Amino acid sequence: MTRVLAIDQGTSGTKAVVVDDDGRICGLAEQPVTPDYRAEGIVEQDPQALLDSVLAAGRAALAEAGVDVDIVTLANQGETVLAWDPDTGAPLSKMIVWQDRRAEDICRELAAHAERLADKTGLVLDPYFSAPKMAWLRRHVTREGVVTTSDSWLIHQLTGAFVTDVTTASRSAICGLDDLAWDRELLDRFGLADERLPEIVACDEIVGLTHAFGGSVPVGGLVVDQQAALVGENCLVPGEAKCTFGTGAFVLANIGETPTRSTRGLTTSAAWRVRDRNQYCVDGQVYTAASAVRWLAELGWIDTAADLDQAAAETSQGAFCVPAFAGLAAPWWRPEARARFTGMSLATKPGHLVLAVLEGIAAQVAELTDLIGTDAGQPLERLRVDGGLTQSQRLMQAVADLTQIPLDVYPHAHATPMGAAALARMALDPHDETRLVDTVIDWQPSAVYEPGWSADRAAAFRDDWRAQIG
């Protein structure tokens, strides 16, 4: 029996899970982390606070489990970056979070190269991805040390290695999608040609040993959190898709071993590399899901996300919300966009606007699932869903109504660490015959949501909602 300590370092918190081969969770701990949201699209985190949360959550989960683990794995935010000193490990900047919009100017300057970048990387020239923010750090903060994604720094703290994994590299906009290697031409474009970059490793590689959790434990099975959830939800076959409702909502669909570029404004990335084979996914993003809900709480319209279903009115009374609190991603790619509420009258109450936010998130997800279907040449048949906001029945029903796709709800809140744990099991013996499908824990949905609206009603709502984007 092997046991994995899987650490999910997300935007709003770090979760650590000790899980065995049968998927039994023997230890679980969570540490909140609070991004600093400021005007002008600034979203930062304190690197030390992130590291402390990783250590504290990991140690608490192990203490609860009361067992040793065979491997530690990390699922990370895909596109959050920082500058740091590779000799001392000391941070030289704040973490610039994926939601941060400051690199907009850099993207505008490089607009002439957007098509070439899309062709090489499968991504879009947008501040969401790592390279524009790395370039921004170089221009405005420091020329010292290295600039990397958060995973490289955390793994360096844990093991001394200087690595990133293929999935994180594929979210950078400086990594070729076909070979999953750093791209000289794009590095040059971003002014990053002289950077010392981490080695890109596979998702079934051991990258070093850590003493941070007691004893000496291998670290491996590294992966972006969204891709980890794709694995955890068992979307291992082309056409299978999931949406994780976390800080943002991210729809990813497995597209197999060929890195087909989207023709619909979505992005294509590495889903994983195991046993030297690359698997790819197409993805679309709603930048603010739980963070839009957190904003509702800050306004005092709800206490916590658990109140959403009660607080949301029966109808929005004609109010719409485009929840672009941190810009709009696929397929619009408008970093400068901001959230909009429209259609309000003097009779509009907070409950109507709470529902409008839920419907706005659902409408954005519906745009993405449609486009994924169009790209693939056949509509998605089902959508697997996970993440904290799947607790909101109103939101889930709105997603089923507007996407017109049945939803299968993952039975607990830990799809991401379960996916990372599956990859970590693959890393434990890289030469054996085990396939990824053998290491993923089977699951049955805890709930299924069927579309309740007619196709015409959903289409009419979505036309009206789309008209509010402006």
Ligand SMILES: O=P(O)(O)OC[C@H](O)CO
């Ligand atoms: O922190 P999460 O779980 O919302 O995910 C962050 C993503 O990796 C951003 O692309």
